[in-house]
Amino acid sequence: MKCRQCGRTAVMHMRPYRLSLCEKHYDGWFVDQTKRTIRTYDMFGHSDRILVAVSGGKDSLSLWDVLLRLGYQVDGLYIDLGIDRGERYSARSREFVERFAASRPGTTLRIADLNADYGETLQEVARHTRRARGKPCALCGLIKRHAMNRVALDEAYTVLATGHNLDDEATALFGNVLHWQTGYLARQAPVLPADSAGLARKVKPLCRRYERETAAYAILAGIEYIIDECPFAAHASSLRYKDLLNRLETDSPGALLQFYGKFLKQREDGLFEAQAVELHKCSHCGQPTSAPDLCAFCRLWPDNE
Ligand code: Q46
Ligand code: ZN
């Protein structure tokens, strides 16, 4: 197939939009599409200080790269949870992030290290926490969210960006619908505005890009990223949902974009407004929580009780 723009051999074929592009035009297309999403959802401007949470994977590193290319003030945050089942997962992911940051002068890499800051790795916290029942995944999102908010607040970032792609968003949506978690549905959005506690606004500039599109961007841009999944991912139900949705997408190209896009439209029209939960400040760390006193993160540490 030939590139629609220049007629050279295409390297990327995108069935949902019936579009084929060569290496050079794919790169430009991806950057333009990201720019368009940022504009459509009014995510941030050039005066904002953006902190992008990076895992060492293709999505978050591609996002950091594109935002730098677009001239935004953007730094990275790596949250080291000390995940290690003999394969040094967190340590190796961190090395990819550090290498990326070292090759881009003018941007700063910040590190939040759970073990260094709180004296325990994710697995260790999961072991003694009732809420987790030994399962690290039950705490992972909570700890990451807390770390992101803390660094954004301490270092005066106005925007927190994550690399969630369309496959991630459609998978989360599918899971939330399957269990009718209306509270989560109400909060699943490309932009979550800054809240009363003075926390940064949260954005997902790649939420309309298929996973294969971010992978192609990373590879063509020469970004080295960790390919392995987290060792705890194997049992995650999200992987089964993702697999299911991928089959749907293969049978009818564009299905994920429609599923997610139409959900966003319904959401904008107020379908989930009644589900909005009222938040107050945690009495220990000051971050927003729906619990009456301590937030879920502060309750992880027995000394706080
Ligand atoms: S939740 Fe669980 Fe993931 Fe956190 S501990 Fe790893 S697998 S990274 S998708
Ligand atoms: Zn071309």
Ligand code: ZN
């Ligand atoms: Zn707290």
